[in-house]
Amino acid sequence: MGVAARAGTAIDSPAAVSSATPTAGVADSKGLAAGTTIVAEIQDVIDSETSHPGSFIHALIESDVKGADGKIAISAGSSGVVTVQHIERTGSTLILSLSLYQVTVGEKSYLLINGGNQVTRLDFTEDLGKGIGHRNVHLQRRTLLRFKMNESVQFYK
Numbered sequence: 256m257g258v259a260a261r262a263g264t265a266i267d268s269p270a271a272v273s274s275a276t277p278t279a280g281v282a283d284s285k286g287l288a289a290g291t292t293i294v295a296e297i298q299d300v301i302d303s304e305t306s307h308p309g310s311f312i313h314a315l316i317e318s319d320v321k322g323a324d325g326k327i328a329i330s331a332g333s334s335g336v337v338t339v340q341h342i343e344r345t346g347s348t349l350i351l352s353l354s355l356y357q358v359t360v361g362e363k364s365y366l367l368i369n370g371g372n373q374v375t376r377l378d379f380t381e382d383l384g385k386g387i388g389h390r391n392v393h394l395q396r397r398t399l400l401r402f403k404m405n406e407s408v409q410f411y412k
Contacts, residue, residue: 284322286409287329293320293355293375293402295335303342303351303381303392310339316358317399323407334359337400340373347384351392353377355402365410375402 287293295314306312314335322328340352354373357366367374377400379392394400 284324284326284328284410286322287320287404287407288323289404289407291320291322291328291404293329293335293358293404294318295337295355295400295402297337297394297398297400298396300396301337301339301351301353301392301394301398303349304390306339306342306351308339308341311356312337312339314355314400328410329358329360334364338373340376344383347382349381349383349390349392351379351381353379353400355400360410363410365408367404367408369406374404374406374408376405377402 294317296317298313298315301310301312314337316329316331316333316335318331319327320329335355336357337353338356340354341350342352343350354377355367355375356373357364359365379394381389381392383389
């Protein structure tokens with residue numbers, strides 16, 4: 256069963272982040288299938304020592320993303336918002352979890368959530384037992400992140 260993505264934003268922070276860059280053209284598809292991959296380039300550094308859960312990071316969609324109908328759902332260059340879901344230390348393992356929270360298609364923004372849960376998730380781990388060079392997870396500005404949709408999403412247009 257799919258999730259219906261609503262136009263707009265749940266809170267002001269992602270909108271402020273995503274409005275910093277013009278959006279790409281209007282897409283033809285009305286949604287994304289489960290299993291769809293979205294590649295996003297983050298526009299700022301994400302670091303497990305300085306970022307915190309709930310942080311929003313502006314991103315740009317790297318390439319066109321096709322919907323379930325084969326049409327373009329998200330155009331390359333569209334704005335997105337990545338959020339830090341959680342940072343967890345378990346024993347000698349550090350886990351940094353990210354999700355693609357929002358995408359902007361044309362002039363409308365869509366939240367990629369289902370009942371407050373993200374429909375994408377990407378985990379990065381670091382073995383803290385390897386020494387001082389492994390004390391945090393650090394992602395440079397312009398890092399490409401590959402998010403995979405856990406559920407389908409329908410865009411309201």
